[in-house]
Amino acid sequence: MAAEKMLPQIFKFVDQNVESYKALLKEAVAIPSVSCDPKYRKECIRMAHWMQNKLKEVGASTELRDVGFQTIDGNEIQLPPVVVGSLGNDPKKNTICVYGHLDVQPALKSDGWESEPFELVERDNKLYGRGATDDKGPVLGWLHAINAYKGIGEELPVNLKFIFECMEESGSEGLDELLMEKLKPEGFFDTVDYVCISDNYWLGTTKPCITYGLRGISYYFLEVECAKMDLHSGVYGGTVHEAMSDLIYLMNTLVDKDGKILITDIYKSVAPLLESEKKLYNSIDFDPEAYRKSIEAHKLPHNGVKEELLMHRWRFPSLSLHGIEGAAFQPGAKTVIPGKVIGKFSIRIVPNQEPEEVEKLVFDYIHKKWAERGSPNKMRITAQSGRAWTENPDHPHYQAAARATRLIYQTEPDMSREGGSIPVTITLQEASGRNVLLLPMGAGDDMAHSQNEKLNVRNYIEGIKLFAAYLYEVGKLPK
Numbered sequence: 001m002a003a004e005k006m007l008p009q010i011f012k013f014v015d016q017n018v019e020s021y022k023a024l025l026k027e028a029v030a031i032p033s034v035s036c037d038p039k040y041r042k043e044c045i046r047m048a049h050w051m052q053n054k055l056k057e058v059g060a061s062t063e064l065r066d067v068g069f070q071t072i073d074g075n076e077i078q079l080p081p082v083v084v085g086s087l088g089n090d091p092k093k094n095t096i097c098v099y100g101h102l103d104v105q106p107a108l109k110s111d112g113w114e115s116e117p118f119e120l121v122e123r124d125n126k127l128y129g130r131g132a133t134d135d136k137g138p139v140l141g142w143l144h145a146i147n148a149y150k151g152i153g154e155e156l157p158v159n160l161k162f163i164f165e166c167m168e169e170s171g172s173e174g175l176d177e178l179l180m181e182k183l184k185p186e187g188f189f190d191t192v193d194y195v196c197i198s199d200n201y202w203l204g205t206t207k208p209c210i211t212y213g214l215r216g217i218s219y220y221f222l223e224v225e226c227a228k229m230d231l232h233s234g235v236y237g238g239t240v241h242e243a244m245s246d247l248i249y250l251m252n253t254l255v256d257k258d259g260k261i262l263i264t265d266i267y268k269s270v271a272p273l274l275e276s277e278k279k280l281y282n283s284i285d286f287d288p289e290a291y292r293k294s295i296e297a298h299k300l301p302h303n304g305v306k307e308e309l310l311m312h313r314w315r316f317p318s319l320s321l322h323g324i325e326g327a328a329f330q331p332g333a334k335t336v337i338p339g340k341v342i343g344k345f346s347i348r349i350v351p352n353q354e355p356e357e358v359e360k361l362v363f364d365y366i367h368k369k370w371a372e373r374g375s376p377n378k379m380r381i382t383a384q385s386g387r388a389w390t391e392n393p394d395h396p397h398y399q400a401a402a403r404a405t406r407l408i409y410q411t412e413p414d415m416s417r418e419g420g421s422i423p424v425t426i427t428l429q430e431a432s433g434r435n436v437l438l439l440p441m442g443a444g445d446d447m448a449h450s451q452n453e454k455l456n457v458r459n460y461i462e463g464i465k466l467f468a469a470y471l472y473e474v475g476k477l478p479k
């Protein structure tokens with residue numbers, strides 16, 4: 001069928017199937033595939049099986065690849081399998097490798113959700129539920145786009161390969177090894193021409209973007225132990241060196257009130273800002289005041305200057321303090337001295353910071369501060385890290401995605417970077433040796449990881465059309 005006719009037919013098919021797309025997302029959201037909590041590991045495994053079946057239903061050949069075990073507190077825990085698949089092997093067609101993740105961040109209604117997080121609910125044309133935008137909606141978008149071609153009786157314009165994991169929110173354990181030591185030697189990437197990931201968001205709420213950079217992440221667990229058990233503060237207070245005081249001391253040495261990281265030499269290897277790069281930020285559509293209002297922040301740092309905010313979100317490192325395990329976080333006046341506390345913080349790392357180098361700087365700094373503290377308690381710090389990634393956005397692959405975006409949204413997409421991390425992206429770039437592109441489905445106010453995560457119905461449905469148009473545009477690229 002001629003292109004002018006085929007895509008409009010696909011779009012019509014998509015519009016006719018909106019309810020079934022919502023229903024499938026509801027099914028996926030109902031599986032609480034929280035990867036960071038071993039309590040939910042069975043659900044992550046169930047999620048991988050669910051996805052394998054869905055891929056089979058669209059005609060893909062699939063397998064579940066075992067990636068071994070994870071050690072938590074000395075216990076070996078089975079990692080969820082990675083869903084690997086392929087659809088089509090026509091040597092005349094381009095092949096796209098699509099990656100996505102099926103695991104989610106934890107969520108409880110009591111965190112402040114308006115409805116049950118694992119029950120997809122529609123309110124005001126928005127689909128609320130954990131994983132709706134990160135990343136179950138986008139992953140299902142690929143299935144629906146494939147189905148739409150089938151639905152109008154058309155062949156897919158490309159061959160597809162799939163990698164769907166269930167540990168992305170927890171450092172993608174085991175995935176790099178699967179890619180580099182198994183799939184690559186087996187020839188999985190030999191026919192891959194392009195890699196596409198839909199696991200980030202537009203910068204704002206109206207303008208689409210295509211993303212060519214991600215920050216990496218270096219995540220730390222800082223443990224201080226003063227006793228083998230929690231202690232009554234009335235009985236033991238004044239007679240022990242408290243672990244919590246030591247931890248707060250250490251955590252308070254990491255970053256100043258304006259967000260400047262205080263770790264010695266941490267900025268040393270950050271890629272210098274070039275004049276040519278500086279200019280890129282001027283043209284990006286980003287309204288700091290709307291951004292501030294959307295999160296109800298009192299004031300933004302960097303004097304609220306657009307370019308500065310974007311640079312500090314995309315190309316400079318930031319350090320966040322996340323929480324303390326073992327602390328009395330529940331409501332009520334608990335009078336306990338915790339025996340052991342684990343402070344959690346992370347640094348979003350950027351080109352040209354390497355995780356090993358950052359980890360060493362952090363460890364050295366913490367050990368120095370610990371020596372200065374002079375506490376007799378036991379202190380231990382561990383880390384898990386993923387690298388930053390950037391790509392060439394002038395590549396024909398990006399031009400194809402821009403054409404698809406213009407067709408769906410009738411506007412020129414911004415070329416953006418992303419402050420978040422998808423640890424496997426750079427590994428996919430290295431394993432395939434091909435151009436990698438991030439094609440976001442959701443909007444900038446979707447609140448991934450937060451309370452009331454949502455995906456706009458419009459973003460979901462137009463996103464499915466965008467994926468279908470992207471497959472078509474990549475299909476036209478010379479082989």
Ligand SMILES: C[C@H](N)C(=O)N[C@@H](Cc1c[nH]cn1)C(=O)O
Binds near residue numbers: 168
């Ligand atoms: C951008 C992506 N959707 C995402 O949310 N990634 C996580 C990855 C991560 C790594 N360690 C823990 N989570 C993120 O950026 O936080």
Ligand SMILES: [Zn+2]
Binds near residue numbers: 169448
């Ligand atoms: Zn996430």
Ligand SMILES: [Zn+2]
Binds near residue numbers: 101134135168199200
């Ligand atoms: Zn994600």
